[in-house]
Amino acid sequence: MLKFTKNSALRTVKKTIFISADAATIYASLLAALILRFEGIPASIIYNYYIASNLLGIIASLAIYIALYHWFHLYKRAWGLVGLDAARCIIYANTLGLIALLSIQQFTSKTMLPRSVIIIFWIFSIISTSGLRIALRIYITTKRRISAQLAGTMKRVIVIGSEKTTxxxxxxxxxxxxxxxxxxxxxxxxxxxxxxxxxxAKILGRIDILGKFIAESSIDEVIVALPHGCGKTVFKHIRECRHRKIPVRVVPGLADLHSSPYGTNIPEIPIDYFLKRPVLRHNKQATAEYTTGKKVLVTGAGGSIGSELCRQIIASEPGALILLGHGENSIHQVWQTLTSEFPNKRNVLECVICSVADRERINSVIEKHRPDIVFHAAAHKHVPLMESNESEAVRNNVIGTTYLADACGRFGVERFVLISTDKAADPCSIMGTTKWLCEEIIQGMSDIWQNTKYIAVRFGNVLGSRGSVLKIFQDQIKRGGPVTVTHPEMTRYFMTIPEAVHLVIQVGKMGESKGLYLLDMGRPIKLIDLAEDLIRMHGLEPWVDIDIEFCGIRPGERLHEKLVSEHESIRTSTVDSILVVDRPHYFDTSEIMDIVRHLETLSSNTDGDKIRDYLYRLIERRNERHPVAANKAAILLHEAA
Known part of the structure; x- marks a missing residue:
């Protein structure tokens, strides 16, 4: 309590000194303007004629000036950080104060200030009150720098980047x-x-001379201020700094900070640097118009994609956002994160613990909440794991999607968006085949429930998601290696979670019923290149400091992922980075419903071999009707057994 009282008293004293200094400065500015205008006339005459005869009006005007400074919060600012915003407020306050002074003179004084004096006084008052604050900033900054130099805590840094980013x-x-x-x-x-x-700060030259400056100028830290997606440009310089034990900070561009998952905390190495391509920019307005005021339900809301969907959707003012998931801990964690980040949106959030494979529960949830839009992100996605858990893959992915899609049509959902995968194109795994069937199911549902738009969107691997290869590599490097890569030639398509999710939301807006859409992920990246880059970013040398081992392609995996099958073709859409996939209808609606019923029976018996054989026969039937693929997918699936 005593400390609080002392601090309050100190603030009051400082504020009183500032107010007194401002009043003296404004008064002195008026005197200076009069003396400058009437040069050669004794100051006593000027004072008696213009000041003494109007003293009460001037005192009232000074009070109005101080009140205006209060109104513009000029006594609440940290003057060690004074900038253009403060200067703008000073100009506004002095302009309004001058108007007040002239108004008071109009009613209380017979002697009006000449127009030239008014202009000079206005300029002097702005310069003097601004100068007072600039001088204070210079004093505070200089004192702090001298103290840091004496204490040896000043850090010498080089900044890498363009004029705009630095x-x-x-x-x-x-x-x-x-x-x-x-x-x-x-x-x-x-x-x-x-x-x-x-x-x-002076631009010294090209980035290539970084090593020279580090060696010659006792650099303590390097700040990299390059746009995201400039991975190729920045990698070698960060590696050089790490080898020299110089700390490196990679600063995200200011345009990215508002929507970035990193918030305003600067990460050491942002994930999207590994894309080696420009990050796709978000059109937030398009998302806002689409979901504002709508009831939106997200399945798999506790997962990486589902939680980011919720984060982006809640920012666009939905009428309600229903978080549906099977795991109570993950749903609760997402709810806590959203209520912390958006405390005023707490009332629009609802949590539902439910399995999409529980038909009665799904029907009751959709009937109760009546969502306008459903994003279906719930799925088993781990390829090798699903190879030995066939019944669960079918039950969750195929049967769950059928139950949910049917309930959405039955209870009047406007749009249903299925999150699919590039592994559904010519599938060679259990997981890929179940996701391909999900795409077929929503085509069939479009015929049954024609008032609901059923849309599917494919994309590849997501950097930074739970269980992603990047996190696995990072953990292995922290343990000292080795880093395990399946095959030296294996490639994958990658996106960041925020850009993938934003495009999914965009597809939900522009997509047509039965439409299958594909996100443009750029060129595929070799996993060995990703591993080597990550090792070097830690200041280590691959194959020397950290070994890399090839563990072989696992069950259900392929060397290079496909985005579309030989049966399909792609074309551009009206939205950048979103492609339309034109595909045949492999099964009619009655056939796909028969397939689902048969899989219901098989999955309830948990006979993995029978499920695998049946899925293999479905791929054969597909290729018999559309023989372009020459049964390649069916052969791959059979070999994976």
């Missing part, structure tokens, strides 16, 4: 209290900008 980073570094930075310079790959000054 300017906000330098401003942020100069304004923060701890640690204090001495910016040695900027390195930019554009030779035309060498010698330019950005935020008080």
């Amino acid at each position: 300017a906000p980073v330098i401003r942020m570094m100069r304004e923060q209290h701890e640690p204090l930075y001495e910016i040695v310079g900027i390195l930019d790959d554009d030779p035309e900008r060498t010698g330019m000054i950005v935020g008080g």
Whole structure:
């Protein structure tokens, strides 16, 4: 309590000094304007004629000035960080104060200030009150820097990036209290900008001279301020710094911070640097228009994709957001995260613990909540694991999707969006085959329930999701290796969770019923390249510091994933990065419903061999009707057994 009282008293004293200084500065500005205008006339005459005769009006005007400074919060600012916003407020306050002074003079004084004096006074008052604060900032900053230099805590840094990306980073570094930075310079790959000054720091040259400056200039830290997706540009420089034991910080672009999963905390190595392509930008307005005011249900809401779906949807002001999942812990964790990040949206969230493979429960949930839009992200996705758990893969993926899609049509859901996978194209695994059947099921449901739009969207692997290869590699590196890669030539398509989810939401808006859509993921990435890059990013050398072992292709996996089968073709859509997949209808509606009923029986008996044989025969039937693939998928599935 005593400490609180002392702090309050100290703040009051500081504020009183500031108010007194402002009043004296404004008064002095008026005197200076009069003396400058009437140069050669004795100051006593000017004072008596313009000041003394209007003293009460001037005192009232000073009170209004101080009140305006209060109104613009000029006494609540941290003046060690004063910037353009404060300058703008000072101009507004002084302009309104001058208007008040002239208004008071109009009613209380016979002697009006000349127009030239008014203009000079307005300029002097702005310069003097701003100068007072700038001088205070210079004093605070200088004192802090001298203290840091004497204590040896000042960090010498080099910033890597373009003029556009380094300017906000330098401003942020100069304004923060701890640690204090001495910016040695900027390195930019554009030779035309060498010698330019950005935020008080000089562009020294191209990034290639980084090693020279680290060796010659006692650099304590390197800040990388390059746009996400510039992985190829930044990798070698980060590796060099790590080898020299120089800490590196990779700063996300300011345009990414609002929607970034990292928030405002700067990660050491953002996941999307490993994409080696530009990150797909979000059109937040399109999402907002689509889901605002709607009841949205997300299945698998506790998973990586489902939770990010919830995070992006809740930001667009839905009427209700229902989190449906089988695991109570994961659903509760997502609920806690969302209520913490969006505390004012707590009332729109509802949690439902339910398995999509429980028909009665799913029907009751959809009937009760009557969602407008359903995103179906619940699925078993682990390829090798599903090879030995065939009945669970069928029960959860195929039967669960059928029950949910049927309930959505029955109770008037507007849109149903199935999250599929690139492994559904010419499937060679149990998981891939079940997801291909899910695509077939929603085509059939489109014929049964024509008032509901049934849409499917495919994409590949997601960086940073639970169990993703990136996290596995990171854990193996932390343990000292070895890093295990299945095959030296294996490739995969990758996206980040936020960009994949945003495009899924976009598909839900623009998709047509029975439509199958594909997210443009760029070029496939070799897993061996990903492993080597990650090892080097930790300042280690692959095959020397950390070994890499090839463990062989696992059951159900293929060397190179496909995005479409030989039966399918792709074309562009009206939305960037979203492709339309044109495909045949492999089974009519009655056939697909018969298939589902037979799989219900097989999965209830938990006979994995019978399920695998039946799925194999379905692939054969598909290829007999559309023989382009020459039974390749069926052969692969059979070999996986």
